[in-house]
Amino acid sequence: MSTAASTSTGAEREHVPAVDPLIAVGQRRLLGNYRQAPIVLDRGKGCEVWDTQGRRYLDLCAGVAVSALGHAHPRLTATIAEQAGRLMHASNYFYNAENLRLADELCAKLGYDRAFFCNSGAEANEALLKMARRHFFVNGQPERYRLIAMHNSFHGRTMGAVALTGNAKYQEGFGPPLAGVTHVNYGDAAAVRKAMGPDVAGIVVEPVIGEGGVIPAPAGYLAELRKIADEHGALLLIDEVQTGMGRTGRWLGQQHDGVVADAVSLAKGLGGGFPIGALLIKEKLNGALTPGSHGSTFGGNALACAAARTVMAVIEQDGLLDAAAKNGEHLARGLAAVAAKHEKSCSGERGRGLLRGLVLTGGADVRTLLGAVRDRGVLLTVAGANVLRFTPPLVVTPAELDEGVAHVDAALTDLGW
Template sequence: MPAKITRELFDQVILPVYAPAQFIPVKGQGSRVWDQNGEEYIDFAGGIAVNALGHCNPRLVKALHEQSEKLWHVSNVFTNEPALNLAQKLIDNTFADRVFFANSGAEANEAAFKLARYYAAQRYSPYKSKIIAFYQSFHGRTFFTVSVGGQAKYSDGFGPKPADIIHVPFNDLDAVKAVIDDHTCAIVLEPVQGEGGLTSATPEFLQGVRKLCDEYKTLLVFDEVQCGMGRTGSLYTYQQYGVTPDILTSAKALGGGFPISAMLTTNDIASVMHPGVHGTTYGGNPLACAVACEAFDIINSPEVLEGVQNRRALFIEQLEEINDKFKLFRQYRGKGLLLGAELQPEYHNKARDFLNAATESQVMILNAGPNVLRFTPSLLITEDEIKEGMRRLTKAVEKVVNA
């Protein structure tokens, strides 16, 4: 007999690297989710900024269904129409000339970092391999990407780390100037640090970093895995700064819930690559690319992108009502619907407590570190869903504050 599907089964059969909520979601529609008992939840988490168009968006379901009856997978021994279609959309709407498809943000970043080092070695010197990254950054869970990420807790304990990676404080241009040299191949950053507390880069910092990269013949790599694809109110966040990277990575919302990622770059940088230097079996598969094409068309529309700031304003208005009652938040961080609410010092290290209480009150939220509540809902979430979710969050906050 098949095992009964319960939360307890997770603890028996899944590698213990996660601590999921006690309920199991079984159905989603828009910004609402239902569990095994039929209880309804408002989703302010969006699968960690993945479900940018909500659950089971009808246009994505239709695209997936139609492609599922045509072609699922052929590998990269062959190309396919949806992959070429998606690549062209990305190129037409960004700085990029070339695209590489993978399956996750970590894989896109792995490709980006490998490309940066390979380009430097081919064009300049094999000793031009230093990567400058930033404390509190997060770039994925492969050994290379977790080493570039600026949080040792994710990379310690796995043996010798990839070498020639240096970390400095975010938004500190002088710190970058102190370590950059002719051996630096890349500076890697998130325009808005996701897991690191939703800290946004300042315009002066990004402009200064771009200038340093040009001066030292260093590639500027933007990780827009979380902050890209409409999340901050423009297709990609770099477009708000007037600073163009040399390489950009995209994932999460790119497929609207279907696993896919992309690395974008220029013809010049791509020209050092040749068949066999890098690859992936599943990257660019027709199912993922067909869904991502539809997601791209929906997200890259004026009504969706312009609606992000209106929804952010309503979120902050509702959070301020909570703040008036409980004096909980110190400031709001991030951009658009990559929104962080930093807790007052007396509630530091309690972000997870508020997350758990919110789940009990049937609203799904996230944290970004121990001191920031994170909200990454669907870009299409309705005003009524925001207000209902905030009513539930108010009850959760009251439980924690009065505990």
């Protein structure tokens, strides 16, 4: 397998790269549940990755908002190597030091009181949902189990998370969904108010709709939901799996609206590429999940927690929140200029911090653009039906963003859009 480096940006892209025969193994041996691009990634450094054929790509998707420190960050790789040689996993029958330190640091930094650790975003939301219902159960209101969630939201792939997800395509074919979820339009606080009742346990919301098309909450929306929840004695439950840990320029997306939820779910950027999810709660919810009522074998293992501590420390020490805010604005300006130039196919840009989307219009197929941009050596993803999504590492530079935007511009030109 070749690991030859290539940092060229021009001439080599003229050639169609040789296809790695491993792709045939993927087609034969992997479940057909993904739509992988025909490249096999081999290694990375910062915002660059190389495939097994030695071709270099600029990674502006970061494993879908995960690799916050980019690839092979020296501090993160050193932490993981050191911790793997010390203690990797010991179960939740015992405390482990990295787990305790992470819980303390996360709660102190993000304004919460207690943490539950798991391994993914869906698992964090499963815990969020179970905790909300059980909170009312243990407090003598078992009838209070309904959850208000949003159309066009995305909360993950477990049956519970899929039930919260306001998009029928993720539910189709999986039998009856979990009962007791009401979906209303995102951004419409009046619709939430109308849907409230004495049976409602909580309101579940993303600060920016991520998978559904990079749609930021209107100003004041989360604050209004906070008010509605309080008026009804219900919980405000915020899914920050995609928006959390600096992605939007603050530690949490809810901070843009000055809101503190009763519970918040995290994953993606939390471990900078090492799998970890978390549920953070305010003290009033402690006692809902009593011993034996919920858990995770791998959740909170020492290795994942050590990785997350280092990610947090680097975000803090390297000023990556401010960088995400500033570079997010830079990216927004670049995308707005591209949209203005290609107004036949682009209606504009939207997002917050380094969660941004170029919105296509007029029947322009976003997957065609995604492939054309990838062929030019830039990795991005799609969100919703028509949005080209940027979720670069938080360490991305303005020059790297400019390079990516220039390739999107050129790809649109090549396509005649």
